[in-house]
Amino acid sequence: MSESMVEVRNVTKVYERGKQKVEVLHRLNLEIPKGDFVALMGPSGSGKTTLLNLIGGLDQPTGGEIVVGGSRIDQLGSGALAHWRAHNIGFVFQFYNLMPVLTAEANVELPLLLTRLSAAQRRKNVAVALEVVGLADRAKHKPKELSGGQEQRVAIARALVSDPQLLVCDEPTGDLDRKTAGEILGLLQVLNREHAKTIVMVTHDPKAAEFARRTLHLEKGQLLEQAA
Amino acid sequence: MTRAGFVIANLFRKRTRTILTLLSVIMAFLLFGLLQSVNTVFNAGSDFVGAARLIVQARVSFTQPLPISMLPKLEAVPGVSRVAYQSWFGGVWQENTPLIMFSLDPQRYRDVYPEYVMPDAQWQAFERTRTAMIVGRQLADQYGWKIGQKVPINSNIYPQKNGSKAWAFDLVGIFDGKDEEWKKRTNLAFIQQDYFDEANQFGLKGRINFFILKLIDSKDAERISRTVDAMFENSPDETKTMTEKDFNISFVKQIGDIGLIVRWILFAVFFTLLLVVGNTMAQSVRERVPELAVLKTLGFSDASVLGFVLAEAFTLVLVGGLLGLLLASIAGAMVERGTGGQFQLSLDLRVWLIGIVAIVLMSLAVGLLPALRARRLKIVDALAGR
Numbered sequence: 001m002s003e004s005m006v007e008v009r010n011v012t013k014v015y016e017r018g019k020q021k022v023e024v025l026h027r028l029n030l031e032i033p034k035g036d037f038v039a040l041m042g043p044s045g046s047g048k049t050t051l052l053n054l055i056g057g058l059d060q061p062t063g064g065e066i067v068v069g070g071s072r073i074d075q076l077g078s079g080a081l082a083h084w085r086a087h088n089i090g091f092v093f094q095f096y097n098l099m100p101v102l103t104a105e106a107n108v109e110l111p112l113l114l115t116r117l118s119a120a121q122r123r124k125n126v127a128v129a130l131e132v133v134g135l136a137d138r139a140k141h142k143p144k145e146l147s148g149g150q151e152q153r154v155a156i157a158r159a160l161v162s163d164p165q166l167l168v169c170d171e172p173t174g175d176l177d178r179k180t181a182g183e184i185l186g187l188l189q190v191l192n193r194e195h196a197k198t199i200v201m202v203t204h205d206p207k208a209a210e211f212a213r214r215t216l217h218l219e220k221g222q223l224l225e226q227a228a
Numbered sequence: 229m230t231r232a233g234f235v236i237a238n239l240f241r242k243r244t245r246t247i248l249t250l251l252s253v254i255m256a257f258l259l260f261g262l263l264q265s266v267n268t269v270f271n272a273g274s275d276f277v278g279a280a281r282l283i284v285q286a287r288v289s290f291t292q293p294l295p296i297s298m299l300p301k302l303e304a305v306p307g308v309s310r311v312a313y314q315s316w317f318g319g320v321w322q323e324n325t326p327l328i329m330f331s332l333d334p335q336r337y338r339d340v341y342p343e344y345v346m347p348d349a350q351w352q353a354f355e356r357t358r359t360a361m362i363v364g365r366q367l368a369d370q371y372g373w374k375i376g377q378k379v380p381i382n383s384n385i386y387p388q389k390n391g392s393k394a395w396a397f398d399l400v401g402i403f404d405g406k407d408e409e410w411k412k413r414t415n416l417a418f419i420q421q422d423y424f425d426e427a428n429q430f431g432l433k434g435r436i437n438f439f440i441l442k443l444i445d446s447k448d449a450e451r452i453s454r455t456v457d458a459m460f461e462n463s464p465d466e467t468k469t470m471t472e473k474d475f476n477i478s479f480v481k482q483i484g485d486i487g488l489i490v491r492w493i494l495f496a497v498f499f500t501l502l503l504v505v506g507n508t509m510a511q512s513v514r515e516r517v518p519e520l521a522v523l524k525t526l527g528f529s530d531a532s533v534l535g536f537v538l539a540e541a542f543t544l545v546l547v548g549g550l551l552g553l554l555l556a557s558i559a560g561a562m563v564e565r566g567t568g569g570q571f572q573l574s575l576d577l578r579v580w581l582i583g584i585v586a587i588v589l590m591s592l593a594v595g596l597l598p599a600l601r602a603r604r605l606k607i608v609d610a611l612a613g614r
Contacts, residue, residue, distance in 0.1 A: 058271075058525060058607045079529050086527020093611070099524045101237040106229040112527045113231055 004067070005081065005166055005198040006032035006055055011064030013050050013221075026221040027064070034165070037199045039193040039209035040167045042218035048202040049170055051218065055200055057085045058167040065225075069165055086114040090159030090197075094152040094171035098143040098158075104150075105130065105139040108157045115162065129157040132195075133187060149180035156187060160197075169201040173208050185211040235539045239511075246544070249508045253548025254555065256501040257583060262558025263490045264582060265573040279449040281340065283475040284456055285438040287466040291316075291434035292476070294465050302439055305455055307448040312336035313436040315424065317550060318385035321371065327381070329417040330437075331424035334362075340442040343410045350375070350401030358423040361397035362415025362486075365404045373399055381417075386428040395427075438475070498590070506593040508540050513598040520602050521610030534603035541595025549587035551582060 008030040015022045024047045032038055040048045052075045053059040054066055066074040069088055076084060097106045105126050112122040130136045133153040143151050152172060159167055169188065173181035189211050191197045201212060209215045217224040239246055284302065286292035303311045312333060319329030334354045346362065348515075355361045361379060373379060380396045387393045394445060397419055405411035425433055441456070443449060454468040460467045470478070513520070523533055553575065560573035576581075 051435075053608050056525075058611075077533075080527045082524065082527050084527075085525065093522075093523050096519060097611075099237075099519055099522070100243045102229070102234070106237075109229050110234075110523075113229070113234070119230075178570050 004031050005034040005036065005069060006030065006200065007065070008051070008055070008196070009065040009067075011051075011054065011061045011066060013047070013054065013059070014062040016060075017057060017072075023120040025054075025061070026138055026223050028223060030216070032198065033136070033198060035192070035196050037213045038201065039215040040200065040202045040218060041204065041206070041209055041215055042224075046218040048056075048218050049223045052168050052170055052200060052202050054087050055166075056091060057081045061093055062222060073099035074146050086111060088164050088166060088202050089164065090156075090162070090167045092095045092152070092159050092167060092169040092172045094174040096143070096155045096175075098151055100143050100156055103140050103142055104135060104146065104154045104157075107143070107154055108161050111158060111162045126157075129161040130154075132160060132191075139227040147180075148176050152176065152184050153187065156184070156191075159190070159192065165196075165198055167197050167199045169199060171204065173200055173203070173205065181205075181208065231281045232539075235536060236346075237544060238512075238516075238536070239362060239540050239543060241516075242354065243433070245508060249505055250548045250551075252501060252504050253545055254552040256497050257549045257552025257586075258555045258559070259497050259552075260494060260586065261553045261579060261583060262560060262573060262577050263494055264304045264579045265556070265560050265575055266363060267490045268576065268579065269489055279471040279473075280443055280446050281455055281472055282441045282449060282456075282469050283438050284445065284467050284469045286477070286483060287457075287468045290437050290475075293437055294439065294467070296436055298435045298460070298467075299439065301459060302456065305441070305452055305459070307444050307452050307549060308441045309444045310336065310339045310442040310444075312340040312440045313421070313438065314440065315421065315435075316385070317381075317419060317424065318383045320382040320384050326384075327367070327417050328415060330421070331382070331419045331421045333421050334418075337418065340440050343406050344403045344414075345406050346401050346403035350403075353400035353418070354418075357398055357400055358420060359396070359398050360400040360423075361417060361419045362401035362403055363399065363400055363417045365411065366415040367396045367417055368402045369461075373402075375402060376397055386424075386430060388427050389429050391429065432523045440472075441469075457524075498586070501590065502593055505541070505545065506597070509537070509594050509598045510601075512540070513602050517605060517610050518613070520605055524605065524607050525611070530603045533605070537599035537602045538591070538595045542591040543601070545587050545591045545594065547592070549583060555584055 008028055011025055011028045012023065013025040015024055028047075028051065030051075040051065042048050050059070054061055054074075056180065057067060057068070057076070061074050062075070065072060071084060071088070073081065073084060086202070099110065102110070105123075108126045108129050109122055112125060115122075117125065127139075130139055131157050135150060135153050135157065136155075138146060138150055143154070146154065156172075167188070173184050176184060185208055188199055188201070192199050192213075199212070201208070203209055250437050253391055273544050283495055284294070284298075290324055293315070299311055299313065302308060312334045313336070317329040317331055319327035323443065334351060340350055344364075350362065361381075363373060367373070377399050379399050380394060382393050383395060384393070384394040388395060400439050403414065405414055441452065443452060449471065456469045457467050523536070524530070528536075558577045563573045
């Protein structure tokens with residue numbers, strides 16, 4: 001059996017909405033091997049994004065254990081978790097979430113400001129990341145000068161630039177047309193197959209899920225099935 | 229790109245808003261610099277160094293007249309070479325243009341103020357003609373006055389014996405300054421003390437507002453000042469002797485407590501600035517909650533995000549503050565040169581240091597709340613728009 005990238009053990013997540021407590025995940029178990037490309041599907045409110053946030057270290061579980069890349073992240077404090085995210089995870093969002101005041105290359109460089117790399121090395125890494133996503137010629141453009149697909153490519157380059165082993169993608173094609181979505185998903189597939197990135201992707205779209213190696217279905221905070 | 233570059237890029241996300249805010253900071257610190265200098269001038273202690281003349285006025289105020297009979301006693305003080313005297317006329321040109329106008333003894337004034345130059349014939353005419361008036365070059369040029377004309381002047385204090393406050397004087401001379409510095413001080417008008425004394429209804433006969441002592445050696449200024457005041461101590465006409473500079477300042481101080489006025493103006497200015505810049509920063513953070521959440525997602529710590537917002541506030545106030553203080557320095561130096569050094573408004577080191585402390589405090593005041601809000605942001609809630 002291949003080595004695990006993500007291990008989720010008996011994880012429960014309860015949100016408090018005023019006086020009401022809402023259990024979003026209930027004693028969930030999940031294992032994602034290194035090099036996997038997993039699509040998480042399920043109806044709205046099933047807990048997909050919550051699970052993705054927990055795996056990405058954006059939130060903490062109410063109970064259970066989460067181990068990512070060999071690190072137990074459910075016990076880390078806010079500062080340590082931020083440091084861990086900077087070096088281990090790449091994030092891709094539905095609405096790209098680029099900094100509008102920065103050019104494409106500056107957006108991609110942003111995570112590298114947290115490293116000890118020299119300015120020259122940072123520029124080199126940025127150039128490589130933009131090359132991988134096919135946007136080297138748009139480096140000096142600001143987000144508003146790019147199409148949606150190009151913005152998402154910049155976001156993927158930003159997720160890749162610090163060379164994390166795990167990419168978490170929340171509806172990465174949710175704001176794109178079918179053709180552009182196909183290109184983005186193809187790019188994720190290349191990253192998974194040729195660059196050995198482990199990818200966890202939340203999607204509502206079965207066509208998008210087809211690009212993954214396997215699809216997991218969530219409903220009411222529990223994993224329903226594991227389809228090959 | 230650097231972190232500093234990122235801060236600057238964020239500052240200019242709304243260029244117009246940032247420039248307008250920057251202008252308000254510049255204006256506030258310009259006012260701060262000038263008013264602090266004014267405060268320094270008004271609060272400075274007496275400095276007798278280099279004083280060539282001393283002014284003797286009544287201890288309470290120069291509006292309380294002194295008897296002219298004090299003159300021989302003053303002239304007898306060792307170290308005093310000549311004594312002149314002046315009285316405030318309260319002249320008003322046309323409807324309501326106030327003039328700096330005094331009555332005086334022409335010959336004595338000429339002796340005490342050789343810096344003012346005028347042809348002998350005109351000085352003689354001033355002495356000879358009871359209704360004579362002489363004016364400085366600036367004033368003559370400003371109102372187009374020519375020698376020989378009769379100039380109607382109202383007094384806002386003294387009526388003539390017939391009850392009318394409308395006086396008329398014969399312009400017999402126009403004086404100038406001996407050099408550039410004194411040329412700038414020729415916005416004055418003088419009339420004869422004897423005529424004024426006789427013609428005014430109030431009957432202030434034999435009393436004047438202040439004496440001017442011309443010193444043989446400026447090194448004796450402090451000693452002479454003490455001697456004169458001691459001489460009239462416990463008399464009905466106690467005196468206060470000071471340098472011309474201090475006299476000018478005390479003249480302005482009659483308006484009110486300048487220090488208090490300055491402090492209130494500055495309080496109002498900085499309170500307004502606090503609201504303007506504070507609102508700009510708060511709005512700027514509100515507008516980019518998702519972006520700040522993305523920064524945290526990428527691995528920037530809560531402290532880093534707090535630092536970014538504080539750095540933006542600091543940069544804005546620092547740039548505006550330094551530019552404001554620089555402009556105040558330039559304006560202050562210009563005022564100082566323009567008044568021939570009478571009002572030393574150049575920013576000294578102390579004002580700069582207070583200014584820099586104000587910049588730091590203001591940055592914290594306007595940046596801390598938005599920065600703490602950014603620090604407290606929960607990524608998941610912020611990304612979900614909650």
